[in-house]
Amino acid sequence: MGEHHTYTPIASDLAYTFGGVEPVASLRSGDTLTLFTEDCFGGAVTTVDDLPSRVCEFPYLNPVTGPFFIDGAEPGDTLAVHFQSIVPARTTGVSSTFPHFGALTSTSHTASLQPPLEERVWLYDIDSAAGVVRYRARNAEYTVDLPLDPMHGTVGVAPAAFEARSSLTADTHGGNLDTPELRAGTTLYLGVNVPGALLGLGDGHARQGQGEVCGVAVEVAMTTTITVEVLKQVRTRWPRIESDDAIMSIGCARPLEDAFRISQHDLVAWTAELTGLDTLDAYQLVSQAGTAPVGNVVDPNYTMLARLPKHLLPDAAAIYGGTHRRLRTGGAESR
Amino acid sequence: MGEHHTYTPIASDLAYTFGGVEPVASLRSGDTLTLFTEDCFGGAVTTVDDLPSRVCEFPYLNPVTGPFFIDGAEPGDTLAVHFQSIVPARTTGVSSTFPHFGALTSTSHTASLQPPLEERVWLYDIDSAAGVVRYRARNAEYTVDLPLDPMHGTVGVAPAAFEARSSLTADTHGGNLDTPELRAGTTLYLGVNVPGALLGLGDGHARQGQGEVCGVAVEVAMTTTITVEVLKQVRTRWPRIESDDAIMSIGCARPLEDAFRISQHDLVAWTAELTGLDTLDAYQLVSQAGTAPVGNVVDPNYTMLARLPKHLLPDAAAIYGGTHRRLRTGGAESR
Amino acid sequence: MGEHHTYTPIASDLAYTFGGVEPVASLRSGDTLTLFTEDCFGGAVTTVDDLPSRVCEFPYLNPVTGPFFIDGAEPGDTLAVHFQSIVPARTTGVSSTFPHFGALTSTSHTASLQPPLEERVWLYDIDSAAGVVRYRARNAEYTVDLPLDPMHGTVGVAPAAFEARSSLTADTHGGNLDTPELRAGTTLYLGVNVPGALLGLGDGHARQGQGEVCGVAVEVAMTTTITVEVLKQVRTRWPRIESDDAIMSIGCARPLEDAFRISQHDLVAWTAELTGLDTLDAYQLVSQAGTAPVGNVVDPNYTMLARLPKHLLPDAAAIYGGTHRRLRTGGAESR
Amino acid sequence: MGEHHTYTPIASDLAYTFGGVEPVASLRSGDTLTLFTEDCFGGAVTTVDDLPSRVCEFPYLNPVTGPFFIDGAEPGDTLAVHFQSIVPARTTGVSSTFPHFGALTSTSHTASLQPPLEERVWLYDIDSAAGVVRYRARNAEYTVDLPLDPMHGTVGVAPAAFEARSSLTADTHGGNLDTPELRAGTTLYLGVNVPGALLGLGDGHARQGQGEVCGVAVEVAMTTTITVEVLKQVRTRWPRIESDDAIMSIGCARPLEDAFRISQHDLVAWTAELTGLDTLDAYQLVSQAGTAPVGNVVDPNYTMLARLPKHLLPDAAAIYGGTHRRLRTGGAESR
Incomplete structure (x- = not known):
């Protein structure tokens, strides 16, 4: 078994791309790492009045902890990232609509001449002991408990072809996958594109529905433990x-x-x-x-x-x- | 409670569109109907040598039993179709690839200059008692049992706007929905577009994966029992x-x-x-x-x-x- | 040379589908026909206050003149439709936005939670002698002349597979093609799917931009002369x-x-x-x-x-x- | 008027991304630059036997000359790039099919199980004096002359949000636009995302059809003269x-x-x-x-x-x- 490291970034340590960033630390194949990840808003949304489009500044969205240099990882290898545990680091999760972003609105790309939907913030109580997150309607007295199901929206390595990609995007290198299947107890396999792989992760969700319909899950900082392993000369094309x-x-x-x-x-x-x-x-x-x-x-x-x-x-x-x-x-x- | 009818079509009774076809029988709101549906190949594929593109003739694909005239159903109403039971009427299910049809091939619409994939037929043993369908590879000694999960791929009413639509297509009127969620114990709600609604159904699947990736499920004739009910002046836009x-x-x-x-x-x-x-x-x-x-x-x-x-x-x-x-x-x- | 027929429908003669409609007249291969087509609004929009969503009633949109039975046309043949002339039958053309329809709005299918854009009507002066249509802004004193370039948005035959398709849709049978390339001096080739082909046409445009971006061209009734010819045993898959x-x-x-x-x-x-x-x-x-x-x-x-x-x-x-x-x-x- | 510079790169000077690359030279607003661009294959395809998938090595495809640092260009400005002239630097242009790339084949993303189309190379004679490029079929004696219409497929600046994007991709920063409209006599406006803008260009085409259907135009090295100008505090969101x-x-x-x-x-x-x-x-x-x-x-x-x-x-x-x-x-x- 490898060593167990811990890593807690300060704001200036956070990355906003996969690729193009210097590693913050090194790990060896087999090592375990407990790390802290900020939420997708950089922790700036704490009340329902903190509208993301006002309190966040592009491109400082969806910060990633890392990247970590994995000794011995080379292009053509696969990096296995096993999620031992993903634990909310706060007791309040945050969601919102965001102007011209989401599945049920026109967007910057599915462009229309319509004004954006109202920007609205929802706060969720996270009860890790009970295993629930509590939805509270903003314009009605309506509350329901949903299962706590922590996951990381964003996990990736540096891309190939000298690229650096925004942490908001997913592709062959991983990145902003935003799938609820990436929960504790699973192993993610990523093809290595550059020496050291340069693993980063962030964007913890206390839970999300399939499709992440409004564009924002129940966002929360996480304390996460992963074990990494390099599989030499094993190619993985897509995550x-x-x-x-x-x-x-x-x-x-x-x-x-x-x-x-x-x-x-x-x-x-x-x-x-x-x-x-x-x-x-x-x-x-x-x-x-x-x-x-x-x-x-x-x-x-x-x-x-x-x-x-x-x-x-x-x-x-x-x-x-x-x-x-x-x-x-x-x-x-x-x- | 309504009456319990039974209906077994002969080949010339089958329909290939929703709309544009005379009703085969009438039902009243609350009535129950036990009917027989042919498989999507019209029963023509019985051995692995029965390639669908040879034994089936366009447009005689995906036959539908019906349509049934539902007394009192008017445009603006909703027809509720409750599936009491869906039982395979044969002990062998059939699947296949089909030239330039399916998700992992270019098609008539996602057109390419590549030749089609090989057309191949698979037969599945259906064991209703054990609740399994048996997959057998064609080019290897490989067999696995999958859960029997009978469903109808195609259920619909006559469309609006004087249209008649092929039973291969789905739209607001229902039709070839091809979702495994349409199993016994569920109720399907369809908006009524024409007097009598003109309900038809077919395309039984012993089971299908999500996406129906190769384009063909485990196709089998079914004996199915439904109860219908008309919900007056209740609009339903999509199924x-x-x-x-x-x-x-x-x-x-x-x-x-x-x-x-x-x-x-x-x-x-x-x-x-x-x-x-x-x-x-x-x-x-x-x-x-x-x-x-x-x-x-x-x-x-x-x-x-x-x-x-x-x-x-x-x-x-x-x-x-x-x-x-x-x-x-x-x-x-x-x- | 064939005969020269003329045909002017009354409102109740108009069709709203391709397929599923009885022919209004017969032509022989080689015949020429001069006919009248109503505009896509059935002529109901005559002032800027005639909002289409109020003055038109679904599904009575985009009426088609015809269908015409072409003697001798059989499935497997091709019908050639040559446009001798397409002449605006009125001196005012009409365009509009329409709720949740068009390229720069969310729609019934590219669905969003946003309210529709404002519904607004524009009237165009058509000067056939000068060969221009005059755009006039509604909320500004802004006028520009655009080239008159008459065309038919909708030309088609009955579809295959017993279908009847709304005149709002295009497919292998033609229909609502909405391309400015379908102007006088061109020949359209359509595969024949049913005996007699059942040709219909409508939806005249004094002109349209590529893409018909707002969803509505400069709509106007037309007096159009076509010659038809049946090409026996010549297959045409797409128009x-x-x-x-x-x-x-x-x-x-x-x-x-x-x-x-x-x-x-x-x-x-x-x-x-x-x-x-x-x-x-x-x-x-x-x-x-x-x-x-x-x-x-x-x-x-x-x-x-x-x-x-x-x-x-x-x-x-x-x-x-x-x-x-x-x-x-x-x-x-x-x- | 600004200065007139010339720049001819050697192979090791070429860039394969927009962003993430150091500038090769500086220009001032108003300067004119005559530069050489290699073709998309790096000049490696010179005979019909030079199959691109063999003679080219990923990611060394579609090399870009530059980037050039434009003095005074800042985020929020617009860079105007005026194309004075685009002249083929060789008398032979090259095109090809490429495995699982192009519009009429399944691809890495529109994935199918079909094998790729044949990889084939075509050579075009470029006659700049006559203004034609000569198509020659590979498997027939068929030759036609097409109009010479030189253009750059790839022109861009460094992207925003710390990204570096492959020269094969287009986005808000420009890049691999591959439009025949980008010919001599036009001005391209690009929003500036980083200090100095970091302009690069390449991928000359002697001509291309709309859509670049097979994925490869008539590729050729170019000698190109541009004039650049910085428009201060003028935002341009898309090229x-x-x-x-x-x-x-x-x-x-x-x-x-x-x-x-x-x-x-x-x-x-x-x-x-x-x-x-x-x-x-x-x-x-x-x-x-x-x-x-x-x-x-x-x-x-x-x-x-x-x-x-x-x-x-x-x-x-x-x-x-x-x-x-x-x-x-x-x-x-x-x-």
Whole structure:
């Protein structure tokens, strides 16, 4: 087992891109790291009167903790990031509408001549012990408890081709994936594009619905523990998630059907590899047995996941050489 | 409680459009009907050598049983169709690839200069007692059991505006929705566009994955029992499903994000109506608590669902005046 | 040469679908027809206070004159429709915004929670002698003259597969193509799907910009003269236009890139056929020499055209067996 | 008038991103620069046997000459880049298909299970004196001359938000716009995002069709002369082109309708500003008088242009304070 590090950034340590940023620390394959992530508003929204478009300044949105240089990670390798735990660091979560952003409004790109929707902030009480977040309507006496289901919206490495990409965007390098499937107990696989991989993460959500419809989840700072492992000379083209029960391929694109196609295409190839089936037989199996959890339909690239239950595979332990099982166990031991 | 009818069509009774077809029988609001539906290939694919592009003849694809004239149904009303049971009428289900059709191939519309994928047929053993369908690879010794989860891909009424639409297409009138959420125990709500509504259904699936990726589910003829009810002067713009646990709005469109937008927009309005929340408060609740089950990403119109758990609503019994609960109970009694 | 007929419908003669309507008259291959078409509002908008959403009643929008039964036209044939002349039948054209319709607003399908844009009507003076239509701003003293360029937005035949489609939609059968390329002097080729073809046309535009951005062109009733010809056993999959200078393939679909793909795919195949080039050589030629005139980006299906100059072809007279040249000349003679 | 500089890069001077690269030289507002740009293949394709996927190495594709630091350019300013001349630097142009890239093939994002199309190279003779490029089929004796119409596919500045973007992509910063409208005699306006703007350009095309359908134009190195001017405190959100005859707004996005919406939205706002019309009156004018030239439908972001003839504006000389006219004249003098 590797070492256990901790890292808490100050505001000036935060990054706003994947790529183009110097690492804040180094980790070795096998190391565990407990870190703090700020919320997507940089902690600036604390009351319902803190309208994000006023209290936040572009491009200082969606800050990422890191990047971390992973010793020995080279282009052509895969970085496994196992999430041991994701724990809200505050007892209040924040959501909002944002002018011309979200799925049910025209936007900067799906441009219309209509004025934006009202910008409104909602605060959620987070009760980690009870495992709930409390929704409270702003214009009515209406309150319901939703399951607490902490996740990270944004996890990625530096992109290829000398690019630096805003932390608001997702692509092959990960980034702003905004899928509720990225919760504690899962392992995220990312292809390494630059020496050291340059891993960063942020954008904790106490929970989000599928699609992140209004564009903003229940945003909250997080205290998160991850274990990283470098899989040498294993290529991963699009981000993948492994849970105890399933394998998941992530597609990031517009239009949404391309995110769907990418994710399903990757899952078919992955299934063929793990079962020995030819492409068409794998296509058929995925067609009947797969699900397609929606990530977000609001960010610069939408995300769709393609998911297959592991019990349909002949040897689930063979997935990435048993990395998830190893990290899952090791993680449990090291907590 | 209404009467219980049975109806078994012969081949020449089958319809290939919604609209433009004379009714085969009449039902009254409250009546129950047990009917037989052919599979999407008209039963013509029975061995792996029966390639659909050879044994089926366009446009004689996806036959629909009906239409049924529902007495008293008028434009501006809603037709509730409660599925009491959906039972495979054969012990073998069929799937296939089809030239230039499906999500992971170029198509007639997402046109490319590439030749089509191989056309291949798969047969599934359906074991209704065990509740499984058995996948068998064609080019490998690989077999896995998947849960039997019978559903109808195609249920609809005659469209508005004097249209007749192919049974391969979904739109506001329902049609080829191809969502696994349309299973026994649910109620489908469809807006009525013409006198008598002209309900038809078909395209039974022993199961399908989300997205119906290869374009064809585990197709099988069905023996299905429904109860219908006319809700006078209740408008329903897009198809909606109610299960014991959730309300679901269905969007049918291309591109896929428009299917998503339609479904979420309808769910926000429905949620606002059922909770008394204003639009933005409902938008926020749906954003954090909703899911977005994918229907199909292969048909002329894709389908996305927006789903909200009923326990978040103040009075689930108020949904369409308690229709689902009433039909669910009545259905149980009448079986 | 065929006969010259004239036809002027009364309101109750107008059709609102392609398919599902009885023919109003018969023509023979080679016949010429002068007919009257109402504007898309049925003539109901005559002042700036006649807001379309108030004075028009769904589905009585976009009326079509016809359909005409073309003797001898059978499925598998092509119907050539040559436009001899398209002349505004009134001296005032009408345009408007329409609630939740158009390219720069959210719509019923690209759904948002925003209220619609203001509904506003513009009147245009049409000066056929001078060849101009006069734009007048509503909220400013601003007037500019635009070239008169009359065209039909809607021309089609009955669709295949027993369908009846709203005159607001375009597809393989033609319909609401809304392209400014469909002007006098061109020949439209449509695949025949039913005996008699059942040709209808309407939706005259004194002119429109590419994309028909606000959703409504300069709408006006027309007096139009066409000559029709049946090309036996010549298949046409998507609508095509031939002008004196160019061949054009039309794709009708959403998303817009699929309309683009369809049109380019069809043009590549057509170019290969006319040049004897293999597919890739034709693809290359079209890539460097083709243009892509935008039709509409507002209707249920968008339209894109793919256009190749005829002088790049070895024998322009070979296009559809010289039909356009023959009709062009014959038309000139018969005027 | 400013100084006239010349710049010829060696291979190691070339850039592959906008942003993240040190400037190679400085210019002052008003300066003229004659520079050399390599073709998109880095000059590596010289025979039909030089398949791009073999002779080029990712990410060393689409090299850009620059970036150039423009003294005094600051975020919030606009950089005007006037193209005095664009002259092919070689007598042979190159095009090709490329595996899983282009509009009429499935791609990495519009993913399918189909194998790629054949990779094939075409060579074009460029005759600058005659003003033609000669297409030669590969698998037939077929030759046609097309008009020489030199342009730059790729022109941009460093993006905002600390990003560095691949030269293969277009966005608000310009980049791989791939529109035939960017020819000599036009002025490109780009919003400045970083001090010095960091202008780069490359990807010369001897000509291209609209859409750049196969993904590759007639690629050739260029000798190009530009004049740059900084417009202080003038914001430009999306790239704009001014020619002698028209103003054009460029939208870069997927899906294609969003590129369309962006471009039209920007043109409506620009038209409102130049005419004093309110938004809806400008929307109406653009709807009837505008055209929508297609740029590319193949790159990571597609490009659409919205174009309005300048004679419809009350004072064409007011566009960006008369910059185009001034640079057009100055350029003529300095040639």
